[in-house]
Amino acid sequence: MSRDFMKIERIGHVYRSAGERVRDFKEVEVPLTEKQLHEQSARCMGCGIPFCHGTGCPLGNLIPDFNEAVHQGDWRQAWELLSATSSFPELTSRVCPALCEGSCTEGLNLEPVMIRQIEKAIVEHAFANGWIKPSAPEKRSDRKVIIVGAGPAGLAAAVLLNKAGHHVTVYEKNHFPGGLLRYGIPDFKLDKAVVERRIRILEESGIRFVLDTEVGRDVSAEYLRGRCDALLISCGTPVPRDLNIPGRELENIHFALEFLQGQNRANSGESSTVPVSAKGKRVLVIGGGDTGSDCVGTANRQGARSVTQIEIMPRPPETRSPSTPWPFWPYQLRTSSSHEEGCVRRWELQSKNFSGENGQVRGVEVVPVRWTLSPFGRPQKFEELSGKTETIEADLVLLALGFLKLDRKAMLERLHLNDAPNVFLAGDTATGPSLVVRAIVDGRKAAARIDRYLSN
Numbered sequence: 001m002s003r004d005f006m007k008i009e010r011i012g013h014v015y016r017s018a019g020e021r022v023r024d025f026k027e028v029e030v031p032l033t034e035k036q037l038h039e040q041s042a043r044c045m046g047c048g049i050p051f052c053h054g055t056g057c058p059l060g061n062l063i064p065d066f067n068e069a070v071h072q073g074d075w076r077q078a079w080e081l082l083s084a085t086s087s088f089p090e091l092t093s094r095v096c097p098a099l100c101e102g103s104c105t106e107g108l109n110l111e112p113v114m115i116r117q118i119e120k121a122i123v124e125h126a127f128a129n130g131w132i133k134p135s136a137p138e139k140r141s142d143r144k145v146i147i148v149g150a151g152p153a154g155l156a157a158a159v160l161l162n163k164a165g166h167h168v169t170v171y172e173k174n175h176f177p178g179g180l181l182r183y184g185i186p187d188f189k190l191d192k193a194v195v196e197r198r199i200r201i202l203e204e205s206g207i208r209f210v211l212d213t214e215v216g217r218d219v220s221a222e223y224l225r226g227r228c229d230a231l232l233i234s235c236g237t238p239v240p241r242d243l244n245i246p247g248r249e250l251e252n253i254h255f256a257l258e259f260l261q262g263q264n265r266a267n268s269g270e271s272s273t274v275p276v277s278a279k280g281k282r283v284l285v286i287g288g289g290d291t292g293s294d295c296v297g298t299a300n301r302q303g304a305r306s307v308t309q310i311e312i313m314p315r316p317p318e319t320r321s322p323s324t325p326w327p328f329w330p331y332q333l334r335t336s337s338s339h340e341e342g343c344v345r346r347w348e349l350q351s352k353n354f355s356g357e358n359g360q361v362r363g364v365e366v367v368p369v370r371w372t373l374s375p376f377g378r379p380q381k382f383e384e385l386s387g388k389t390e391t392i393e394a395d396l397v398l399l400a401l402g403f404l405k406l407d408r409k410a411m412l413e414r415l416h417l418n419d420a421p422n423v424f425l426a427g428d429t430a431t432g433p434s435l436v437v438r439a440i441v442d443g444r445k446a447a448a449r450i451d452r453y454l455s456n
């Protein structure tokens with residue numbers, strides 16, 4: 001067992017300086033150098049029972065093995081190991097919260113291994129060396145699969161079904177494939193050239209894309225079902241959670257995704273302006289999660305006058321809460337690169353009503369709440385501390401309150417697909433709003449189900 005973890009510390013900061021990065025939409029993270037990778041991979045203890053692989057990573061990535069290969073400088077071997085389980089490591093290594101690191105044994109007493117950055121280095125080595133190439137199957141079956149939705153779930157399923165020899169066509173309502181990778185996640189976390197590079201490989205491997213085509217509007221799902229042997233619906237969870245309090249009808253209150261999508265479209269040249277701009281405005285983001293943090297980063301890049309993010313839940317503890325002991329994903333305070341760039345964060349505030357002038361929002365009246373915690377420190381219920389209301393001034397309010405779980409039955413009825421034997425679901429459509437890595441896993445599982453169905 002290596003004892004390097006006792007001598008080498010995890011690198012604390014991997015971003016460009018805040019002053020520099022806030023002026024552009026390029027990725028904020030700086031890749032590790034070869035020397036840093038050699039050292040950081042040595043921090044892996046090569047545990048007999050690697051929880052990072054078994055409990056943490058939904059893909060079951062062979063983490064201690066690829067860490068060791070990187071430490072030995074054997075990049076080819078590291079790539080073989082990573083690609084054995086992972087569909088798009090260049091994507092997960094940029095956007096995954098790194099569930100694996102939450103269950104890294106070193107996290108018990110020290111800081112976990114930098115698994116995500118090591119994964120990124122491996123896949124970028126593989127691209128640089130030409131090891132990732134289009135690969136069409138040698139033999140095609142006579143089976144056709146149609147996939148609705150080109151997000152990570154649909155794309156992961158497409159790869160495996162194509163590899164199995166089936167004819168795969170992906171329908172996508174947007175102009176570019178990628179789903180929320182393309183239109184939700186900001187460029188400063190994931191450069192869209194990285195998504196495009198992968199899509200080109202899929203196209204050259206024989207997967208067909210039909211873009212700018214909304215199934216259920218431009219073409220009926222029933223029609224498509226009749227033209228294939230299996231239909232996979234992986235169209236995400238499109239309905240954002242609203243905040244229906246008095247004043248909701250005022251101008252300049254927008255859903256987070258509308259704001260983020262507008263900026264991504266402008267960055268790619270798909271549109272010439274942003275439909276919702278934070279420039280010169282006092283921005284209030286309601287919702288303390290990752291989508292809210294993406295709004296903070298985007299608002300600062302657009303030149304907001306000030307940015308405040310509020311959350312109804314209490315401020316999480318600085319370190320792992322006893323309610324989520326190792327190897328569970330830790331409930332603890334997370335400060336993103338966007339928060340570092342400038343933002344006031346406040347917790348335990350309930351929004352009561354929007355106030356405005358001439359039809360424009362001017363503020364939100366909030367009331368503090370007090371939470372009752374479980375014996376392990378987990379918030380359970382809250383009461384409002386009435387009489388302590390205050391108004392937070394804002395000219396732009398962004399609602400980042402998550403997405404509603406799709407009503408699958410209603411969706412299938414709307415598409416006239418109820419009880420059809422050859423219809424499958426994957427990704428957020430099947431599981432509810434989740435993570436890119438989980439959508440990929442679910443797409444892979446759906447591909448296996450479809451392949452079994454087609455083989456029978």
Ligand SMILES: Cc1cc2nc3c(=O)[nH]c(=O)nc-3n(C[C@H](O)[C@H](O)[C@H](O)COP(=O)(O)OP(=O)(O)OC[C@H]3O[C@@H](n4cnc5c(N)ncnc54)[C@H](O)[C@@H]3O)c2cc1C
Binds near residue numbers: 148153236
């Ligand atoms: C703003 C934001 C930031 C996020 N950041 C992260 C992050 O950093 N890390 C992370 O792990 N997760 C993140 N997530 C969650 C993650 O993006 C999703 O869990 C994941 O993309 C779900 O994949 P999916 O393939 O199921 O659906 P989606 O990515 O939503 O893709 C569904 C696709 O289906 C298409 N579609 C829908 N209806 C139709 C139709 N009728 N016809 C044709 N096409 C259709 C859509 O246009 C879309 O392209 C974020 C989510 C949001 C909203």
